[in-house]
Amino acid sequence: MSAPRDLIEALESLEAGTLTASELVDDALGRIEAHDGEIGALLALDAEGARERARTIDEKRKSGETLGRLAGIPFTLKDNFVTKGLPTTAASKMLEGYRAPFSATLAEKLEAEGAILLGKANLDEFAMGSSTERSAAHPTRNPWDRSRVPGGSSGGSAAAVAAGYGYFSVGSDTGGSLRQPAAFCGLNTLKPTVGVFSRYGLIQLAPSLDQPGPLTRSVRDLQLLTEVMRGHDPLDSWSSKRELAPARDIQGLRVGILKPALERVEHEPIRDAHDAVLETLRAHGAEIVEIEIPHANIALPTYHAIVAAECSSGMARYDGVRYGKRVSKDELFEMMEATRAQGFGEEVKRRILFGAYLLMEENVERFVQGARRARTLIRRDFDAAFERCDLFVTPTTATPAFELDNRGDDPLAMYLSDYFTLPASLAGMPAVSTPMGVDADGLPLGIQLVGAPFTEATLLRVAAAIEEKHGILDRLPALNGGIG
Amino acid sequence: MTRYEPVIGLEVHAQLLTETKLFCGCSVAYGAEPNTQLCPTCLGLPGSVPRLNRRAVELAIRVGLALGCEIHRDTAFSRKHYFYPDLASNYQNSQFEPPVIGRGELCIEVDGVERRIGITRAHLEEDAAKNIHGAGGGLYTVVDYNRGGQPLLEIVSEPDLRSAEEAELYLRKLREILIFAGVNDGNLEEGSFRCDANVSIRPVGQEKFGTRVELKNINSFRFVRRAIEFEIARQEAVLASGGALVQETRTWNENVGQTISMREKESAQDYRYFESPELPRIEIDDEMIERARAQLPELPDAIRARFIEELGLTPYDAGVLTSHPGIARYFDAVASGMKADAKLGKRIANFIQSEVLRDTQIAGLDAKFPVTPEALIELLSMVEARTINLNLAKQVFHEMVASGKSAAAIVEEKGLGGGVDEAALEAEVLKVIEKNPSQVEQYRGGKAAVFGFFVGQVMRATRGQADPQLVQALLRKHLDG
């Protein structure tokens, strides 16, 4: 079988009958067997279940039954989405062996469309991290260069797609957890406007920031998945009934750039690639305008205060009483303490303690309310910026994928790797990351497109134009002898 | 000797009459098997998302209107954190500042004098699960999460109450308002209306409050009164003997008739309140308030005033007929159906109190009446039309209850209708006098008691259908004349 390049091509082959779902699944399982011992993208695998669902879909297709929009496409799910069929651990010892009694809305929706869940993808424990080295199970390696991280926290998802374990993965983004791994692994992703994709069944890190999104090989795959995944979910309080705005023409579009932020980028190939993208957009008739997000300089502390406060509170439920890990003790509070002491990893504990400190009666006004006010200022900056431009672009990350164990001892450096992605998270704006070439070491680079609420379709159209000129799909490990 | 004045404030937790819990679709019906009314959300499972039950907000607004409170248009839920298994997430979704309902007041009457008791606030929150201690032969505490997540409105009074009696009156009045407003079933035993009291004493004339004790577990009106009375006396005794009071939580133990210390207040617990990041803010617009106003039923004070002024009831009767919202509605339906004035209103009230209520079953907010208001209207209309008299009406009523037949059918069947006209009645009276000469002699000889004999004879002759007053008048005319 000649492997399809992207999801759309796979669907075409399935429809044309030149390929079966079983072949796609077998191909993905073969890659997993061959490479995942080293890459470590997955935490749970359902080979038998996937084969069986593929056979069912193939039979249905043969008998001419109407099939879903993703019928026969294998995919993976970040392990912070709960699933009835497979264990859900959020890469934490705290949820070792946990079987959720319900499935995330997105998981059900995708499976209802005929997508075939292969397994659950690795992440930093409870999505706290940006390298997937903080998984309690094992780190994940970048399929482009196995000495490097895939980014995080959706690193297992990104590595899985890059390595060809299926055609897409669904992950989550709190401050860049989809966009940064997409950049590091040469993929496309969308962190949507709040409410576009259901969050029911996504294990919370910081609910005021968490957003689900797909990771794909191509922009058109991302467009299709956006269409399939969006829609109102009555089970999610924040789910929106609003339609996405129609895509606008690039001709005449005002594209903003952030000059001062660019100056922070030391990696020259990133600056060069960014400039090349601007040339492409100009060639399509876009106008490049300089904009400012004056409060971007306080985004980092603001973000970390909000995440710490929300996660410190949200993680309180893991206590050994009802589900998950329990360290037996004679007395209730001793049991809870021991369970939490042994169940949580270092980064999780760090954030819980930091958050608990911020939430103390004497601190909450200054730090937590203060962070909320700062967030409002940042949102207003965005509103003002979108008076001057229709969308703006930045590099997704300041560096390409870094080496494993490189930043483990320096939490601050790790936190900094989210620098370009945080403001859009705080402001609640939709953001796309798409590849913009590779550097001299052959490492992928990503560019981020940020728009006003519900302008996802325009962002995707611009991303498609960038992909046409700067895309690196042919170099993707999944399509490349190196791994395939 | 120093004289002390008690200072009492009450916190009431009233379960709102919604069908489902505050943040999920689970039933709130009382008495289900433990841990059967659960879902991922009210168990706080990973990945679950709370979603606000708007009905609870509507009912809270209704309470705000009933108590004349401010209604805050933009409020939020806050998480109150403490580790204990009765909270599935180890935090409770509650409201901090501001609460949905702000200042208001409630009037009580103490020895005929009106007292206005301030309401500080009322806020929405989810109930905690129920811990059942001592299961498995005393080895375990088990938790029933059915109650977890049920919607509560915590109504906090100002420390304006000055005696156990006032506290009881306040509670009864508040409960009555909540029941009539249709927001709470007022069931203290089942815990849908729970009360904690903050009690302190201070020397009469002193401005500053004394050391406060929080009383818990006072789940009947009798306990409220006894617990507060005991607590006031205890505090006075401590101070009288030169001791000092400690700020603490005490619980009422009915068996020993005492309040017992549960725990001393440690350095005030920090609940790390902060606005819920996952629940949208509660925004209340004019339309919601107007809708709640339209849905707010008439409150008991207004109903009683109307019953007294328009329907001729005594304050006592008005009290009886507003002892339950169902009874008030029943009386109202009959009175308005018969277009009653003050005189008729009083007659209807008498019949309901003497006959109907005897066969009425009250269970919580439900009242099951022996006959419908329409059936009663038909019966009492026959009395008003003098088709049957009141005594007969009572018999017919019991027949209606027993057989389920209508008044008209029973009157028809037994040939009771038509009554007796005055001429025919006078003929009967004369006949009875003629037939009983010896009794006539006794009566005229001064034995007044024989009069009853004549009445009975005439009533029997007319098979009970005659108007007893007319019978008496005619007998007097012919016997005395």
Ligand SMILES: [Zn+2]
């Ligand atoms: Zn529930």
